[in-house]
Amino acid sequence: MTSEPAALRGIGLSKRYRGRFALRDCDFSVPEGRVAALVGPNGAGKSTLLAVAAGLVRPTTGTVSVLDSEVRGKLHPDMAFLAQHRPLYGKLTVSEMLRAGRELNERWSSARAEEVLALLAGVDHDARIDTLSEGARTQVALAIALARGPRVLLLDEPLSSLDPLARDEILRILMTEVAERGTTVVMSSHLLNDLRDVCDHILLLDRGRIQLAGDLEDILDEHRFLVGPAAGEAEVGGDVVWRSSTDRQATLLVRGEHVVPSGWAADPVDIEALVLAYLRASRDLARSTG
Ligand SMILES: Nc1ncnc2c1ncn2[C@@H]1O[C@H](COP(=O)(O)OP(=O)(O)OP(=O)(O)O)[C@@H](O)[C@H]1O
Numbered sequence: 001m002t003s004e005p006a007a008l009r010g011i012g013l014s015k016r017y018r019g020r021f022a023l024r025d026c027d028f029s030v031p032e033g034r035v036a037a038l039v040g041p042n043g044a045g046k047s048t049l050l051a052v053a054a055g056l057v058r059p060t061t062g063t064v065s066v067l068d069s070e071v072r073g074k075l076h077p078d079m080a081f082l083a084q085h086r087p088l089y090g091k092l093t094v095s096e097m098l099r100a101g102r103e104l105n106e107r108w109s110s111a112r113a114e115e116v117l118a119l120l121a122g123v124d125h126d127a128r129i130d131t132l133s134e135g136a137r138t139q140v141a142l143a144i145a146l147a148r149g150p151r152v153l154l155l156d157e158p159l160s161s162l163d164p165l166a167r168d169e170i171l172r173i174l175m176t177e178v179a180e181r182g183t184t185v186v187m188s189s190h191l192l193n194d195l196r197d198v199c200d201h202i203l204l205l206d207r208g209r210i211q212l213a214g215d216l217e218d219i220l221d222e223h224r225f226l227v228g229p230a231a232g233e234a235e236v237g238g239d240v241v242w243r244s245s246t247d248r249q250a251t252l253l254v255r256g257e258h259v260v261p262s263g264w265a266a267d268p269v270d271i272e273a274l275v276l277a278y279l280r281a282s283r284d285l286a287r288s289t290g
Helices: 046-052 093-104 110-119 134-145 165-180 192-196 216-223 230-235 271-288
Strands: 006-017 018-030 034-040 062-064 080-082 152-156 185-187 200-204 210-217 223-229 239-245 249-255 265-267
Touching: 006 046, 006 152, 006 185, 018 046, 018 200, 034 046, 034 192, 046 062, 046 080, 046 152, 046 185, 046 200, 080 134, 093 110, 093 134, 110 134, 134 152, 134 165, 134 265, 152 165, 165 185, 192 271, 200 216, 200 271, 210 216, 210 271, 216 223, 216 271, 223 230, 223 271, 230 239, 230 249, 239 271, 249 271
Parallel strands: 018 210, 034 185, 034 200, 080 152, 152 185
Antiparallel strands: 006 018, 006 062, 200 210, 223 249, 223 265, 239 249
């Protein structure tokens, strides 16, 4: 593991629920200032990892640290967490909810809250929370999280069930926060297309295990898709992450040094294709081992 200061670091992190691992031996380190995508299929352990990092769930073994101090059963003061089920009171109006946010949060920057109000310019402050669209509810919850003035922001599926316009609005707010304050963001999502332009770090979880962790550019640089006649496949050396072949053609995802046999093409990968190939490899392995 790197000794670079980390916004969020897990060492040997495991969480078991009734004998089943939701997280297993997870090592990762997200440096400060990164926007990290936490991706993986349903049930991979994303929400569990975020809940452990937020101090809501205790790990079974291992540790998680925020800004180099170990999380021990409560939210780090420099962190804000937006849970998947937005922590809002439906019967309050937006103004009342913001007042409640101020009263419920020890860490509340009034100056920051004023700025954050500007983020809610399009939301009716007299409307009850339970009458708002999903996008507006997410904006209110995000505004309250940002008014804590966090250095690290954890978001559990902030974009799910939002229409494209609302997704764009939330991402714009996040990117402004990152550009102006250097806040570290770790967000889980299934929407790889939306993450492509905003994330510079990736944590890929599958069945509780970290499959990939690191800066996105380095990880994309390390991988190539090789495509060529199936007969040449044996010549490709190195680490083959995933393969798919017909009688005539093979497609391989390779990591690190490898041979490109004559007649084969080596293509760069993007985040979506990379994640899909890792998940397919994992599914193929699970099928073959029963
Ligand atoms: N409180 C709990 N009690 C028992 N099992 C749990 C609990 N929370 C999560 N799990 C189990 O842990 C595993 C990981 O769940 P988790 O919600 O962390 O995954 P996820 O990647 O966030 O999934 P999704 O994308 O569907 O939200 C799943 O098998 C889930 O059923």
